[in-house]
Structure formats: C-alpha cells, structure tokens
Amino acid sequence: MKLTQAQFKQDFLAEIKTLYATDLSDTSKFGQFLALGHLVRRYDGPNWTHTSDQYREQDRKQVYYFSIEFLPGRLLKSNLLNLGLLDTVRQGLKDLGLDFDEISTAEPDPGLGNGGLGRLAACYMDSMASLGIAGNGNGIRYRYGLFKQVFMDGYQVELPDDWLRNGNVWEIRRENKACLVRFGGNVWMAPQPDGSLKAMYENTDDVWAVPYDTGLVGYRNDVTNTLRLWSAELPPSADKTGFSQARRDRIDEITQVLYPDDSNSAGQALRLRQEYFFSSAGVQSIVRHYGLRHQGVKALAKKVAIHINDTHPTLVIPELMRLLMDEHHCSWEVAWALTTQVMSYTNHTIMQEALETWPIDMFKGLLPRIYQIVVEIDRRYREAQTPIFGEDLVNRTAPLGNGQVRMAFLAVIGSHSVNGVAPLHTQLLKEDVLRDLYQVYPERFNNKTNGIATRRWQQLANEPLSSLIDSKIGPTWRRQPNQLKTLTAYQSDAKFLKQLTAVKTTNKAALGAYIKSELGITVRTDAIFDVQIKRLHAYKRQLLHVFEIIREYLAIKDEPKTVTPPRVHIFGAKAAPSYHYAKSIIKLINALADLVNHDPAIGDRLKVAFIPNYGVSLGELIIPAADVSEQISTASKEASGTSNMKLMANGAVSLATLDGANIDIIEAAGEVNEYSFGLTAKAVYGYYERGDYHAADFYKSNPELKRVLDTLIDGTIPGISTEGQEIYDSLLRYNDEFFVLADYESYVQQQKQISHDFQNQKLWQQKALANIAASGVFSADLAVARYSDDIWQVPHTKLLN
Numbered sequence: 001m002k003l004t005q006a007q008f009k010q011d012f013l014a015e016i017k018t019l020y021a022t023d024l025s026d027t028s029k030f031g032q033f034l035a036l037g038h039l040v041r042r043y044d045g046p047n048w049t050h051t052s053d054q055y056r057e058q059d060r061k062q063v064y065y066f067s068i069e070f071l072p073g074r075l076l077k078s079n080l081l082n083l084g085l086l087d088t089v090r091q092g093l094k095d096l097g098l099d100f101d102e103i104s105t106a107e108p109d110p111g112l113g114n115g116g117l118g119r120l121a122a123c124y125m126d127s128m129a130s131l132g133i134a135g136n137g138n139g140i141r142y143r144y145g146l147f148k149q150v151f152m153d154g155y156q157v158e159l160p161d162d163w164l165r166n167g168n169v170w171e172i173r174r175e176n177k178a179c180l181v182r183f184g185g186n187v188w189m190a191p192q193p194d195g196s197l198k199a200m201y202e203n204t205d206d207v208w209a210v211p212y213d214t215g216l217v218g219y220r221n222d223v224t225n226t227l228r229l230w231s232a233e234l235p236p237s238a239d240k241t242g243f244s245q246a247r248r249d250r251i252d253e254i255t256q257v258l259y260p261d262d263s264n265s266a267g268q269a270l271r272l273r274q275e276y277f278f279s280s281a282g283v284q285s286i287v288r289h290y291g292l293r294h295q296g297v298k299a300l301a302k303k304v305a306i307h308i309n310d311t312h313p314t315l316v317i318p319e320l321m322r323l324l325m326d327e328h329h330c331s332w333e334v335a336w337a338l339t340t341q342v343m344s345y346t347n348h349t350i351m352q353e354a355l356e357t358w359p360i361d362m363f364k365g366l367l368p369r370i371y372q373i374v375v376e377i378d379r380r381y382r383e384a385q386t387p388i389f390g391e392d393l394v395n396r397t398a399p400l401g402n403g404q405v406r407m408a409f410l411a412v413i414g415s416h417s418v419n420g421v422a423p424l425h426t427q428l429l430k431e432d433v434l435r436d437l438y439q440v441y442p443e444r445f446n447n448k449t450n451g452i453a454t455r456r457w458q459q460l461a462n463e464p465l466s467s468l469i470d471s472k473i474g475p476t477w478r479r480q481p482n483q484l485k486t487l488t489a490y491q492s493d494a495k496f497l498k499q500l501t502a503v504k505t506t507n508k509a510a511l512g513a514y515i516k517s518e519l520g521i522t523v524r525t526d527a528i529f530d531v532q533i534k535r536l537h538a539y540k541r542q543l544l545h546v547f548e549i550i551r552e553y554l555a556i557k558d559e560p561k562t563v564t565p566p567r568v569h570i571f572g573a574k575a576a577p578s579y580h581y582a583k584s585i586i587k588l589i590n591a592l593a594d595l596v597n598h599d600p601a602i603g604d605r606l607k608v609a610f611i612p613n614y615g616v617s618l619g620e621l622i623i624p625a626a627d628v629s630e631q632i633s634t635a636s637k638e639a640s641g642t643s644n645m646k647l648m649a650n651g652a653v654s655l656a657t658l659d660g661a662n663i664d665i666i667e668a669a670g671e672v673n674e675y676s677f678g679l680t681a682k683a684v685y686g687y688y689e690r691g692d693y694h695a696a697d698f699y700k701s702n703p704e705l706k707r708v709l710d711t712l713i714d715g716t717i718p719g720i721s722t723e724g725q726e727i728y729d730s731l732l733r734y735n736d737e738f739f740v741l742a743d744y745e746s747y748v749q750q751q752k753q754i755s756h757d758f759q760n761q762k763l764w765q766q767k768a769l770a771n772i773a774a775s776g777v778f779s780a781d782l783a784v785a786r787y788s789d790d791i792w793q794v795p796h797t798k799l800l801n
C-alpha cells in the first residue's frame with residue numbers, strides 16, 4: 001500500500017493519543033508496539049475484507065489447513081514487510097526518536113507449537129497468502145503456549161508461557177461464528193416417519209467453540225487470508241440451566257495448554273478432546289460457510305479442500321461424514337465419496353512410537369457418534385479389501401485393531417492423498433511404516449518436500465545479507481527465491497566474498513551481544529559458529545555434537561600449542577518435560593559448558609553457549625550468524641527437517657547425515673559444499689535386520705572415543721554423576737539405540753575438515769555462497785505451489801522455476 005512517512009507519523013501519534021490519552025514520551029515499548037499493531041490492523045483492514053469478498057464473488061475453492069500447532073512468530077515486522085511498509089515505518093519512527101527493532105521485540109512470540117510441525121504450518125499459511133491461494137488455517141487458541149525454558153543449576157525448568165496476558169492485538173473474536181461441540185453422553189439413531197434415521201443425543205457434555213481470527217498478510221499482493229484458532233467456552237445456554245465449577249473447569253482445560261511433547265502422543269483423554277474440539281468446530285464452520293453459498297452438497301469437493309497436518313486433526317474425516325449424513329441427509333456412499341475427495345494428509349514421522357492411537361474404550365466414551373462412524377468405516381474397509389488383499393493385511397491396516405483407533409490408518413483410508421515430506425521419508429513410508437496401506441492405495445502416495453518462508457528466514461531475519469544480495473542481482477529474488485541461483489556467477493568475485501564475510505561478522509556480533517547478556521559468555525566473531533537448534537531428542541543426536549566438544553576440549557588440553565580456529569558451539573533446544581533422557585542431555589551440555597567456558601587453559605578458543613528458550617524469535621537471531629548447520633540425526637529418523645533449510649539460506653554449510661531433506665540440500669548445493677557423514681538409512685535398516693549392532697565394539701576399538709565416553713563417568717565433567725552414568729549406560733549397556741558411536745568417527749573427521757577449511761576464508765565463503773544460491777528450491781512458496789497443483793487443485797500465482 002501507499003503511505004508517506006509524514007502520514008505514518010501523524011497516524012502513529014494519533015493512535016498513541018487514542019489508546020493511552022497521553023503522549024509518546026509517556027509510553028512503554030510494549031505500548032508503542034501495541035499502537036503500531038493497531039495501525040497495521042487498520043492499514044490492512046481493507047485488504048482483509050476485500051480478500052474474502054473476492055473469494056466469495058469468484059466462488060473460489062477454499063483450502064483449509066488443519067494443524068494442532070501453529071508457530072507464526074512475531075507478526076509486526078512480517079506484516080509490515082508484506083504490506084511494503086517496513087522502510088516507511090522504520091524511518092518514520094526514527095524521526096520520532098524511536099528504534100523500530102527495539103519496539104518490534106516487545107511483541108510476544110506466540111508459542112502455539114512445539115517445533116518443526118507448527119512452524120511448517122505457519123510457513124505454509126504465509127505462502128498461501130503470498131500465492132493468492134484462498135487458504136485458511138484452523139487450529140487451537142491455547143491460553144498458554146509451549147513452556148518458557150530457563151536453566152537452574154544446568155537443569156531445564158519449565159515456566160508457563162502467559163502469552164495472552166496483555167491481550168493479542170492481531171486477533172478478532174468472532175462470537176457470531178461460534179458453534180457447539182458435543183462430548184460423551186448417549187447417542188442413538190431414531191427412525192423417522194420418512195424412513196431415515198436421526199441421531200439423538202442425551203446427557204452430552206457440550207462445549208462452545210469460539211473462533212479468533214488473525215489476518216495473514218500476503219507479500220505485496222493485497223491478499224489477506226485468515227488463521228482461525230478456536231477457544232473452548234461454556235455454551236450460552238449454561239446461563240439459563242446453570243453450571244458447576246467442575247464443568248467450567250472441564251471446558252476451560254480443553255484450550256488451556258499446548259501439549260509440550262512433540263514425539264509421543266500424550267496418551268490422555270484431554271488430548272483427544274482437544275483434537276476433536278478443533279476438528280469438529282473447524283469442519284462445522286467449513287460446511288456452514290459452504291452451505292451459505294451453495295445448494296446441496298454436490299459441489300463440496302470442488303469448493304473445499306481440507307488438509308490434515310499430521311494425524312492430530314484426523315477426526316475431521318468422521319466429523320465431515322457425521323455432518324453430511326446426520327445434518328445434510330446424505331447416504332453413506334455419497335458422504336464417503338465427498339469426504340475422501342476433500343481430504344488429504346501429510347505424514348511427518350516414521351517413528352513407530354509416534355504414530356497416534358487411542359484406546360477404543362476411551363474413544364467410544366468421549367465420542368460415541370464419531371465412534372459409530374469409525375466402526376462403519378472399518379467395517380466397509382474390511383469388507384471391500386479382504387477379498388483382494390487377504391485377512392492378514394487388512395487386519396494390520398484397518399482403522400480399528402488391537403483395541404485401538406489407529407489415526408494414521410484412518411487418515412490414509414479417508415483421504416485421496418497422503419504425502420511424506422522429503423524423498424527419503426516418502427520412500428520409507430512406502431517401504432516401511434505404511435507399507436501395507438501402500439499396497440492397497442499406491443496412487444495416493446506422493447512426496448512434497450518441506451519448504452520455508454524465505455521472507456521471514458532470509459529477508460527479515462537477515463537484512464544485511466538481503467541488502468547485499470539486492471546490490472548484486474536486484475530485488476526480484478524476494479518474490480522469486482529461485483532467482484538466488486544467479487548468485488553463482490559471483491563464486492570468484494573476491495570482493496563479494498569478503499562482503500559475505502562482513503555480513504556474517506555483523507550477524508555474529510549481534511548474536512554475540514545476546515549471548516553475553518544472557519549467559520555472560522564472551523565469544524569471538526572470528527570463531528566458527530557451530531549451531532544446533534531443534535527440539536532435544538535422542539534421534540536428533542545432540543549427544544554426538546557433545547562428544548565433539550569433549551574431544552576438542554581434550555585436544556586443546558593435551559596440545560595447547562596446536563593452532564585451530566576458535567569455535568563457538570551454540571545450542572538451542574527444549575526437552576519435553578516428561579522426557580527424562582533429553583533433560584539429562586541438557587544438564588550434560590550445561591555442565592560441559594561450565595567446564596569449558598571457565599577453563600583458563602582454553603581461553604577464547606572454545607566456547608559453549610546453550611541459549612535457553614529456543615523459539616522462532618531466537619531462531620531469527622541465531623540462524624543468520626551460523627557458519628555450520630548441525631543436522632546429524634540418525635539416518636532415516638528425521639522426516640525432513642526445516643532448520644537445515646533456514647540455515648542453508650543464510651549461508652551456513654551443513655554438517656549432515658544422509659537423512660530427510662539433508663539429502664536434497666546436498667544435491668542442490670553440491671556435495672563439495674557440505675560435510676556429509678555417517679551411516680545411510682540403508683545401513684541403519686541393515687543393522688535392524690541382522691540385529692548385529694554392537695556399540696561396545698566401537699568403544700573398545702577406538703581409544704579416543706573411549707576416552708571421550710569415559711569423561712561422562714570419571715569426574716572430568718563436574719556435576720553430572722547421575723546423568724553421566726545414565727547416558728553412558730544408554731550407549732554401552734543398552735546398545736546405543738541411535739547409532740551415535742557408529743557415526744562418531746566419520747563425524748569427527750568432518751569436524752576436523754571444517755576446522756581446516758574455515759581457515760581458507762575464500763573457499764569457505766564460496767561454500768556459503770553456493771548454499772545461499774541453491775536455497776531457493778526450498779522456498780515454501782514452491783512447496784505450496786506443488787500442494788496446490790497436485791493435491792488441492794487450486795490456482796495460484798505463477799512462480800519461476
């Protein structure tokens with residue numbers, strides 16, 4: 001939009017006056033943020049209204065992206081960028097003596113997700129708006145986000161994330177769009193005079209679902225889409241009938257907290273209630289929106305696509321069946337045909353223990369009508385497929401089995417598309433986790449490699465780099481990230497490579513200042529910034545990284561004179577509160593950091609900075625400063641990864657196993673520009689099949705590795721007698737489930753190579769440049785365009801390849 005600086009300043013000062021009845025000098029940073037937020041809402045208002053008017057007039061097919069997590073990050077800066085107002089506002093505030101960046105960090109970062117899954121949903125919403133797709137997010141408005149992490153004595157302590165305490169300037173509560181979600185009670189089918197059956201409910205536990213809408217601004221295209229998050233409340237009828245405090249509490253808890261565990265299903269009824277709550281409310285609002293504009297349900301699949309981000313929203317399938325049959329009087333056959341045409345599903349894991357299931361008894365009690373429908377889906381699936389595939393395969397794949405409702409199987413059976421998130425992952429789905437269902441529905445399986453919103457992760461997070469890129473190739477890459485590949489022309493431009501180093505140094509200084517203020521550690525900006533940021537999980541193998549730090553520490557102690565480039569090892573990671581082993585590793589890293597950072601013999605050659613409370617905003621600070629991107633999961637375990645893409649786009653080279661999208665990153669940037677190592681997925685599966693992995697063999701045959709492992713239990717690292725023993729035992733007594741010891745040697749080899757190569761800054765920056773130039777293929781815009789073409793069948797803005 002068009003806005004002069006003068007107009008902006010006038011608007012801003014007026015907003016301050018209106019909101020606070022005082023002048024600028026009397027307002028806090030947060031108050032200034034809030035005023036800016038209100039202004040941006042006002043500037044964007046016409047776009048938001050116009051977008052939904054347009055969609056309605058054109059009767060556009062709508063995409064509904066259901067996800068139990070969204071991690072959008074702060075919105076002020078990205079909304080301003082997308083509206084084309086960032087420079088105007090920054091300059092205008094400067095004139096008023098204010099620092100925009102300082103004000104923008106006063107915005108709370110909503111932690112409505114655990115990690116990659118929620119962040120992917122947010123990146124895709126951003127891309128849908130930017131591609132002019134009629135995209136809608138559907139999720140839960142958690143009263144408390146993911147816990148705030150602090151360290152006490154090196155241990156993780158979880159504090160509540162009260163992100164709504166000061167309100168949320170971006171949301172609109174839409175009471176007129178609220179709807180009822182039913183739990184429990186009895187349900188029976190009553191025959192009607194016309195011969196049909198009507199679902200009758202009694203003694204249900206009714207919950208009122210109230211939507212809060214947030215505008216999602218497209219990149220300079222006047223499009224604003226909607227993210228709809230649902231909040232659970234007492235139904236208005238409770239005012240008349242009365243209610244007990246117990247009932248109110250039971251309702252409140254549904255949207256009170258996000259489950260802080262992103263690996264295993266929580267296994268609790270509350271989680272199931274959360275899942276049905278937002279699935280039901282979302283599908284009800286879709287059907288109502290569709291019904292206002294269309295006669296009958298025939299065109300539903302032409303006008304609606306519902307996407308299931310992992311299995312948590314799978315109940316949208318039986319819920320849509322319920323609405324079509326019970327409220328719109330469709331036959332089973334018609335309802336089922338429509339449902340499967342509408343639904344598509346993304347799988348995010350091949351870890352068996354992370355596949356969601358619910359005990360039938362619990363499911364039936366909480367969702368009696370939905371259970372009846374799942375029983376019928378199960379019965380028809382068995383009836384149709386047993387003659388073709390035999391009883392064994394059908395027993396293994398039916399939605400109901402072993403006393404459980406199997407959500408992933410229900411999702412595949414009820415959708416027309418199931419996709420993995422990187423080529424290796426999709427292949428493993430077909431060969432391993434969902435092998436049997438792949439026999440039944442081969443045509444449904446496809447791959448959609450993950451992507452990232454380059455606007456947030458490059459343009460906003462790394463303005464120095466973005467300006468430098470502009471100066472070389474102009475700004476078209478900002479809309480078409482694939483244009484970044486034209487940067488390869490500058491591979492031998494010595495001046496440009498030096499400028500890249502300078503940009504990196506600037507970003508390192510900014511991160512260094514934060515590390516200093518948070519942790520009291522001084523880091524050198526000429527050090528290698530070696531970064532591992534992701535959830536703490538055994539399969540992600542932060543432990544392998546720890547062993548390299550111990551090795552470097554011992555090497556310096558042994559041979560103080562050896563010259564190697566200084567290093568800063570940077571970690572960001574939250575552990576699920578119930579994940580004991582992960583928390584032990586946090587303690588280990590912090591204890592090691594204490595030892596290394598305070599050893600005078602080490603000085604500034606080696607530092608370890610475990611930055612607490614990793615999230616989107618911290619990622620935006622850390623990623624631009626990284627030289628090395630640690631992507632070292634056990635091959636086959638990381639479905640895709642997306643921090644690998646963010647780091648690549650900011651010129652970090654990957655130190656990576658051949659896992660998930662690392663494989664595609666290595667292919668895109670060229671093998672010589674990354675550091676790959678370790679067992680392949682095939683080798684890992686080989687060990688499983690033969691059962692001949694013996695971790696202790698590596699310990700016995702490699703004296704250096706033995707020495708490193710022994711520091712866990714010999715007192716070298718103070719303060720970890722319990723944790724050290726536990727971790728040591730997990731590797732040697734319990735045979736190292738994630739093959740850390742098998743990959744140790746090749747990992748260390750590449751770390752040494754990195755230390756060697758980093759000293760040749762020209763060579764190093766050439767690798768960095770190759771990564772930036774190749775990163776465009778991982779733009780979420782391209783990924784979402786592929787979803788649109790192949791799965792959702794909706795039009796979008798054209799993109800260059």
Ligand SMILES: *Cc1c(COP(=O)(O)O)cnc(C)c1O
Nearest residue numbers: 115116119534615616641642643
């Ligand atoms: C991108 C992102 C992730 C995903 O990181 P992976 O290394 O791919 O697991 C997790 N958390 C946040 C806050 C992110 O921005």
